[in-house]
Amino acid sequence: MKKTNQTLGEFIIENQESFKYTSGELSRLINSIRLAAKVVNHEVNKAGLVDIVGDYGSQNIQGEDQKKLDVYANDTFIQTLINREIVCGIASEENDNYITIQGNNKDHKNKYVVLMDPLDGSSNIDVNVSVGTIFSIYRRITPIGQPVEMQDFLQPGNQQVAAGYIIYGTSTMLVYTTGHGVNGFTLNPAIGTYYLSHPDMKFPDDGKIYSINEGNYIHFPQGVKDYIKYCQAQRDKDPYTSRYIGSLVSDFHRNMIKGGIYMYPKSSSAEKGKLRLLYECNPMAFIAEQANGKASDGFKRILDIQPTELHERVPFFCGSKKMVEKAEDFMKAAHPKEAETTGA
Ligand SMILES: O=P(O)(O)OC[C@H]1O[C@](O)(COP(=O)(O)O)[C@@H](O)[C@@H]1O
Numbered sequence: 001m002k003k004t005n006q007t008l009g010e011f012i013i014e015n016q017e018s019f020k021y022t023s024g025e026l027s028r029l030i031n032s033i034r035l036a037a038k039v040v041n042h043e044v045n046k047a048g049l050v051d052i053v054g055d056y057g058s059q060n061i062q063g064e065d066q067k068k069l070d071v072y073a074n075d076t077f078i079q080t081l082i083n084r085e086i087v088c089g090i091a092s093e094e095n096d097n098y099i100t101i102q103g104n105n106k107d108h109k110n111k112y113v114v115l116m117d118p119l120d121g122s123s124n125i126d127v128n129v130s131v132g133t134i135f136s137i138y139r140r141i142t143p144i145g146q147p148v149e150m151q152d153f154l155q156p157g158n159q160q161v162a163a164g165y166i167i168y169g170t171s172t173m174l175v176y177t178t179g180h181g182v183n184g185f186t187l188n189p190a191i192g193t194y195y196l197s198h199p200d201m202k203f204p205d206d207g208k209i210y211s212i213n214e215g216n217y218i219h220f221p222q223g224v225k226d227y228i229k230y231c232q233a234q235r236d237k238d239p240y241t242s243r244y245i246g247s248l249v250s251d252f253h254r255n256m257i258k259g260g261i262y263m264y265p266k267s268s269s270a271e272k273g274k275l276r277l278l279y280e281c282n283p284m285a286f287i288a289e290q291a292n293g294k295a296s297d298g299f300k301r302i303l304d305i306q307p308t309e310l311h312e313r314v315p316f317f318c319g320s321k322k323m324v325e326k327a328e329d330f331m332k333a334a335h336p337k338e339a340e341t342t343g344a
């Protein structure tokens with residue numbers, strides 16, 4: 001990967017044609033996410049010093065205890081997006097329902113909806129392990145001039161116009177796609193500028209890293225157990241390695257650079273898995289496919305799933321194409337009926 005010193009701003013101007021539907025609106029939207037990420041990054045980096053770690057004292061619709069940083073990140077992204085006069089609606093992991101944004105002139109003229117996981121990897125916040133933000137962008141369906149409706153948010157992932165994540169790790173990076181490949185920008189915190197550090201990111205076609213919470217092993221479907229045993233049995237000179245950070249963005253990012261697969265399957269304790277289709281699996285699947293990777297629910301393409309509700313969960317297998325296909329082979333072999341009904 002050629003490193004460059006091109007800034008995010010210069011990159012956007014040079015690649016205007018890759019921002020479909022835009023007279024600069026989508027690039028302005030990416031810029032507003034860039035700005036919000038800098039603000040959140042500032043808090044993440046001093047989380048131990050200020051009263052921003054720990055529980056917020058309420059639960060989100062998922063029944064999960066909200067962390068203070070979950071709420072802080074959520075408020076920051078929502079406010080920044082509203083101020084930029086580009087979005088007509090926002091859906092978030094931390095909000096029960098979507099937010100309608102009528103715009104300064106109260107005319108509902110803005111064209112994009114954003115769905116987001118404002119703080120991914122919440123269990124890692126209090127223990128100083130990397131976390132992230134995930135976002136997904138669609139063009140509205142409801143006619144301009146009318147308030148957004150649920151249909152604007154329940155679009156299949158193959159309709160996304162952009163998706164990305166921020167990883168607050170040893171460095172802070174913005175990684176996103178507008179359907180023309182995947183590019184990674186590293187923040188220079190001293191001057192607040194992002195630089196194109198990872199142009200044209202691609203998943204290696206195959207890999208040896210598998211990421212899954214093996215603590216749930218006995219609850220996994222047989223096909224997942226068979227795939228894990230297959231990985232563990234490859235004792236050649238370059239054996240498989242299990243790496244699981246407990247933050248989707250971080251596990252995904254490492255696997256995209258080194259080659260690997262991330263799996264959050266359904267289990268007897270989570271009948272649809274844990275990850276949410278709209279603001280975790282769809283954006284990460286869009287990025288994965290744009291980086292020559294693959295993303296499925298074990299049987300069918302994530303981006304083709306027709307959503308039915310905002311916070312629906314889906315089993316998630318995502319990463320290097322050959323690894324996902326191998327895992328799918330084990331799933332189809334162990335669960336032929338399910339494979340047939342899902343049209344795999
Ligand atoms: O602790 P578990 O059950 O393995 O789940 C870890 C997974 O849950 C998540 O934290 C879910 O995301 P949130 O933190 O945004 O709820 C993923 O980032 C991570 O991969």
Ligand SMILES: [Mg+2]
Nearest residue numbers: 117120121280
């Ligand atoms: Mg998450």
Ligand SMILES: [Mg+2]
Nearest residue numbers: 093117119120
């Ligand atoms: Mg979250």
